[in-house]
Amino acid sequence: MFEIGRVCVKLAGRDSNKKCIIVDLIDDKIVLIDGQTRRRKCNVKHLEPTAEVVKIKKNASASDVIKVFKDIGIEVKPTKPKTSTTRPKKQKVKREKTEAQDKTKKSEAKAVKKEKVESTKQTSKASLSSAREQQTSKASLSSAREQPKVAKTPAEKAPVKKDAVKPAPAKTEK
Amino acid sequence: MRSRTLRRVKVKTPGGETKVHFRLRKPAHAKCAVCKNPLKGTPRARPVDLQNMPKTQKRPERPFGGVLCSSCSRKKIKNSV
Numbered sequence: 001m002f003e004i005g006r007v008c009v010k011l012a013g014r015d016s017n018k019k020c021i022i023v024d025l026i027d028d029k030i031v032l033i034d035g036q037t038r039r040r041k042c043n044v045k046h047l048e049p050t051a052e053v054v055k056i057k058k059n060a061s062a063s064d065v066i067k068v069f070k071d072i073g074i075e076v077k078p079t080k081p082k083t084s085t086t087r088p089k090k091q092k093v094k095r096e097k098t099e100a101q102d103k104t105k106k107s108e109a110k111a112v113k114k115e116k117v118e119s120t121k122q123t124s125k126a127s128l129s130s131a132r133e134q135q136t137s138k139a140s141l142s143s144a145r146e147q148p149k150v151a152k153t154p155a156e157k158a159p160v161k162k163d164a165v166k167p168a169p170a171k172t173e174k
Numbered sequence: 175m176r177s178r179t180l181r182r183v184k185v186k187t188p189g190g191e192t193k194v195h196f197r198l199r200k201p202a203h204a205k206c207a208v209c210k211n212p213l214k215g216t217p218r219a220r221p222v223d224l225q226n227m228p229k230t231q232k233r234p235e236r237p238f239g240g241v242l243c244s245s246c247s248r249k250k251i252k253n254s255v
Binding site for chain 1: 235236237244247248251252255
């Protein structure tokens with residue numbers, strides 16, 4: 001049953017349900033396998049033999065095993081031995097800012113905020129409708145990006161969406 | 175409080191008194207889909223704790239890990255060959 005060249009399926013471990021070939025008999029219980037699994041010793045109890053037997057030399061190399069698997073019809077990727085490496089440390093990119101630049105940016109931000117607050121206080125309805133227009137235009141633009149095949153302008157899409165979502169304000173705007 | 179949905183824990187305060195605190199219970203162990211035995215390698219934790227765990231800490235690194243026990247998965251592979 002368990003002879004050199006017998007195609008088996010591994011039952012246990014993280015490479016279970018993968019096909020392998022018996023390359024060498026170490027013991028009456030332990031066997032050397034290679035193939036889709038890693039090249040290692042394996043207990044005979046953890047292997048399920050199939051009906052196929054393949055011609056292969058004793059202690060065949062990994063490249064020979066890959067050739068043999070090609071004849072059967074299974075692709076096996078060659079693996080390099082892994083070496084442990086240290087994790088690369090994340091380096092923060094420091095932007096050199098001058099103090100004057102910081103101050104101007106902060107003052108600009110404050111001015112923009114003030115404008116926004118004033119505009120909302122003056123006209124509530126107009127601002128709300130404008131905000132909704134912006135939202136629908138943004139949504140239509142994003143959906144246009146997702147579906148480039150659909151050749152619709154965002155202007156065409158906006159009124160359609162307004163009707164679907166909020167009928168009441170659409171009437172007043174029109 | 176008579177409800178048993180929370181478990182009672184005796185806590186010793188800095189003042190030296192023992193007081194009762196109420197803690198949430200852990201969920202039951204995950205079971206094998208075929209033989210209904212409790213699965214190994216799976217933690218008993220609330221969903222919030224499971225979310226912050228890495229994936230490898232929640233199930234064994236094996237086909238059908240976290241779904242079938244080892245013996246049931248071996249039987250399934252044997253029958254498929």
